[in-house]
Amino acid sequence: MEVGRLPISASHRAKLISAGYTTLSSLSSLSPSYLARELNITDSEALEILKVASLNSRLDRTDGGQAIVNGAQTAWDMLHEEQLLPRITTSCADLDNILGGGINCKEVTEIGGVPGIGKTQLGIQLAVNVQIPVDLGGMGGKAVYIDTEGSFMVERALQIAEASVLDMSEYNDLLHKENRACQMKLKPNDILESIYYFRICSYTEQMAVINYLDKFISEHKDVKLVIIDSVTFHFRQDFEDLALRTRLLGGMALKLMNLAKTYNLAVVIFNQVTTKYMDGSFQLALALGDSWSHSCTNRVILYWNGDERYAYIDKSPSLRSASAPFSVTTKGIRNSASNYKRIRMM
Amino acid sequence: MAGVSPENLLRRPLTAQKCSLGCPLLDRCLGGGVPCNSVTELVAESGSGKTQLCLQLSLSAQLPPSRGGLSASSLFLHSEFPFPLRRLEQLCLAFCGLHSIGEFNPLDNVFVRAAHSADQLLDEMPQIESFLSEPKSRFPVRVIVIDSIAALFRSEFDNTPFDLKRRSSLFFKISGKLKSLAKRFDLAVVVTNQVVDFMGENGGMNGLRIGNLKYLYSSGRRVCPALGLAWANCVNSRLFLSRNEEVVAEENSSVNVGNGDTLRRQTRRRLYVLFAPHLPESSTEFVIRREGVFGVDR
Known part of the structure; x- marks a missing residue:
């Protein structure tokens, strides 16, 4: 020894x-x-x-x-280390299942989907869930939320935080049945206070914040999750020099990857969908082009299947392709209401 | 350096400030009204009440916050001609009768400006910005209406890949500018959009489901919001107004003109939340009267 x-x-x-x-x-x-x-x-x-x-x-x-x-x-x-790493739960068991337990630390996960599918909702849910205390099986970390589209609503975050605190204290009571003294100390307002929120209005600001993150996180080591909602918005305005765009995006992806590795945190990037002309017809694809699609470790696509929302693992080095239903409720992201539907492995 | 320090979420109001639409039932459906620091889109075919709602919004914005307003004036950019001045006057009369607003004429606080094309609108953004920073009336400007965004893009663009690309990059530019104004001046931005008929599965991506409703129906036809998927990414919330003619029995009281002795035709209108970051799926029925647009409980 x-x-x-x-x-x-x-x-x-x-x-x-x-x-x-x-x-x-x-x-x-x-x-x-x-x-x-x-x-x-x-x-x-x-x-x-x-x-x-x-x-x-x-x-x-x-x-x-x-x-x-x-x-x-x-x-x-x-x-060994990877198996020990905690994951950030999505609050939807089916979704956690196909993700191998939740959003992984040390990795960059890209999530894309049409407007209104629930990207921002998932983002807020993750920013809340990363704060679940360690003794309840969470990470007890904080979140950085970079909002480029202005869709983050404090009232919605509060609603999700309140529901999450309720769920946690219920779970806490189950854990400490014999010990009534163990009270949940986390309050919805504390959860909001632990989300570092950046509102971005141009792509230069976006680059500036991402460059600054390294310094910021080295001063706030408890940050365990960085969310960018969405990476796309300011990069779809007129970019005459497409090579510049590719370089900027590539540099940004590299920085985020480094952050994830250095500080052992999860990076979640939201992307929009666009139509792409392929084989004589229009098809849906995530925005920012082919070179960008190499930038993230995992890629999850959210889509409508009938009246249900589904998530699909499009790319991952360790997870198998699978899809699972989820739903957006008043409380946040939850399991789909129709429980009889089983996860389909492909 | 501004912009690179995080905001503490508790230092903002826990609910975003909302601007009333001028009817408690409609406001209830929208969680209090149209949110500030956000871009809300109203999608509907012509004659569904988009413009009416916008006019009404620009009046109720002048109410004090205690009555759902913002104590603010509004900027109304219209790209559909002519501007419905008569209707605004009519609504204003009803508005003054309903609220004791004191010693000013609400029409003085609605600034109207024509917009002819998307490029022109973008070029005028600096002027609009300076207009917002130096209010010309007793109230600051807190509401911007663009009626309609679709008309700005209607004519100039061909259906070629080059033009479509130029068009969508203009979408993102305009929306980026609007959002940054909305943030800087805490504005409620409302844009209206038209619909196009759904042309079947070979009509490209028009049939793609966006938001809470699988299909949108208005006047008995299946429709899709104009400007496509790219524009849908540019707004924070999207509302849909539908209208459907219905034949009802005589005893049903109705605001519309009768047609025959025993049957009446009635237009039933509904407002749907298609997507919004802060709202669940919901809808409410409404009517358009002389005095304005009002929700009905049914």
Whole structure:
């Protein structure tokens, strides 16, 4: 056991091992604050442990042992880590199911659909759900909401937050049946206060905010979700220089991808649909063209199927193509009313 | 630098300010009226009451907030001619009879301007902006009506890929400008749009379902909002007004002219919420009278 050899205090060593950190490589990509929370120790103690560990792993390398580049991970570790990552629930069990549990952190998810299908509703729901406390199975994080279209309505966010608080306290009561003292501390107003809202009126502002996000999030480490509703709007105005548009969009996608990886957060981007002339007829496609479609890790398309709203996984490296119904209710996104419909795997 | 610091949502009013349409039943259907800092679209065929609703809105905007208004004047950009001045006067008379508004003439607070084409409208945006920042009347301008957006685009564009592309980029420019004005001056922006007949499944994407209703029917025909999918992305909320002729039995009281002895023809009108970020699917029936547009409880 590599950790056993580290020159650190016995209590820290015991905490490390009981938390599952037995190898030096498992410590290599952790941030001090994350480790501090994991082990319930102070930040400076965690920093000390990480320093000692990285020094030791460097010594290992000079010995010619199993050297690892600082920050690199084996696929096995990554798999392990991915399974531990919490996901942001959509409040619709069917939708969560096809998403593999919800919206993934460290990934950029693009969601597209026609006007009125519920993109903004889903955005607000996610901004609320990312705040579900850790002891209720959530992430206890905060959200950044970048509104380019002006469709975010505070009254609607409040409505969804109120419904969510009700659901949470119900669940909380179930969890702590014997312990009446455990009260929900989260209030709808707190939820609204934890949504950092940016209203954007031009594409230059949009680029500026996305450049600023890195600084902002490094100061607000509790942000676990960034929503852009929608990425498209200001980029569909007259762009004479289409190459410029492609470059700007590409740069933006790269920045968002980096944010997701660096700060371990989820990025959700909304996109509009447009008609595309293909094979002699008009078909629906997400806007911004082909080069953009490579920019996101996952792609989900929302569409009408009869009188029901459906979501379809269009692209994902890890999820299989599937579709599931969902509905938009007063309380927010929920399971579709017709429960007899099963999820269709394709 | 402005724009790159987040807003605290609690520092805004928890419900967006709304401007009354001038009828409590219609307002109830819209959660209080037309929201500020937002673009609302009214879609309907001609003769459904779009313009009437807009005129009525520009009057009720002058009411104080305690009575559902914004204490504001409005800018009415019309692209359909002539401007219905007579009807506005008529509505104004009824409005003055209904509300004691004090010592001013409501007509003084409705600014009317013609708009002939989309390019012209875009060119005039800076003028409109400076007009908004220096109010000419006792009230600030808080309502902009464009009646109708479809007429601006009606003639100039061919059905070629190049023209369609130019058209849709104009949509996004105009809407982007309107939204940024709406944000800066906290405006309620209302645009009206026409409908086109649904030409069957080979009519391109016109049959695509957008919003709460699967099909839109008006005057017994299936219709689709004009300007297509691209424009639908440019508005925050979309409302649909339908009208359908109905033959009813005599004893049913009706506002319309009778036709024959025992049967009457009646126009039944409904207002539907097609999509809106803050509203559930809902609809309400309404009538158009001499005194204005009013919802009916049925």
